[in-house]
Amino acid sequence: MHGRQRPLVARTRERHQLIHERIQRGDSLRAIAREPCLSRGTVLRFARAADVEQLLVAATDRPSMIDDYRLYLHHRWMEGCTNAAALTREIQQLGYRGTINTVHRPLRPYRTGAIPPDAPLPHLTVRRVTNWIMRRPDRAHEVDQSRDSPTEPA
Known part of the structure; x- marks a missing residue:
């Protein structure tokens, strides 16, 4: 179409x-x-x-393959990176397997000026939480490591 x-x-x-x-x-x-x-x-x-x-x-309410990267996209947008193609390449380096089209959707509100004041929370599922618990710390995404770091303010 x-x-x-x-x-x-x-x-x-x-x-x-x-x-x-x-x-x-x-x-x-x-x-x-x-x-x-x-x-x-x-x-x-x-x-x-x-x-x-x-x-x-x-x-x-259905989970999406981009959910694990929403927090990263939010932080990068707030840092001034507004290019969806560049952001797609960055999260592909972190393990994202989708396309740029899937990255465009969560960025739409940012483009219209409706930037959420707080970072978006990931869609929690049993699988995702189990993955966080069982994952070796050296294999965590950079965003996960900074969120779980004890030196970060709560």
Whole structure:
């Protein structure tokens, strides 16, 4: 799709309404999934959701591969580095495996002037916390080491 895509919330609401209207008409999930850009899994997930809010909460609270690097991006932006390509290269040196497109999303609020006053907190999951506990200190990211350092003020 060329140009700007519809925002996630609007697209999710439209799809939910369309899928539920077709289910009420008696269309099968397989028939609905024949629509362009709709997989059977997507149709099933939307059909199971009682209301669109369930889908929106799941979409906005989902962890992302960029979560481990949000704190680093915040500090680098505050230091004056506003180039997403340069920031992508920097976090790739720290182990990030994604693309520049994923780095653009968390930087959007910064570009509009809505810079958060405090550094963003990482999305906490059992896996992430276990990783922090079990990781050897010499293999921690620079940002993790400075956060865990006893010399840093709390």
